[in-house]
Amino acid sequence: MLQETCERLSGIEHQPPLFICGEDHRFTVAEQLRQGGFQFNHILLEPEVRNTAPAVALAALQAVKAVLENDSSEGEPVLLVLAADHVIRNNQALEIAVSSALPFAQ
Numbered sequence: 001m002l003q004e005t006c007e008r009l010s011g012i013e014h015q016p017p018l019f020i021c022g023e024d025h026r027f028t029v030a031e032q033l034r035q036g037g038f039q040f041n042h043i044l045l046e047p048e049v050r051n052t053a054p055a056v057a058l059a060a061l062q063a064v065k066a067v068l069e070n071d072s073s074e075g076e077p078v079l080l081v082l083a084a085d086h087v088i089r090n091n092q093a094l095e096i097a098v099s100s101a102l103p104f105a106q
Contacts, residue, residue, distance in 0.1 A: 002029065002084040003036040011095040016041040018062055020055045056081055078105045
């Protein structure tokens with residue numbers, strides 16, 4: 001499912017993704033990414049498993065940190081949060097939805 005989630009990004013313009021998981025899953029995630037040949041930014045480890053909201057907050061902080069470190073004039077980062085345990089059967093519909101939502105997120 002993780003590889004399928006990565007494949008969903010193929011039709012969406014994006015930076016290398018950031019992955020968040022618990023300590024118990026870090027090697028599995030890294031191996032799945034390696035096997036699929038997927039490029040990624042980082043694998044962040046949750047200090048404690050606390051569900052989705054804290055993980056998204058951690059990703060947002062990391063994205064802002066990356067913008068500040070690169071002294072980028074791109075403004076605030078926009079995040080697309082994808083859970084690896086979701087089944088999406090129509091990737092084209094996802095791509096259209098993301099494309100339509102992007103101007104509002106910006």
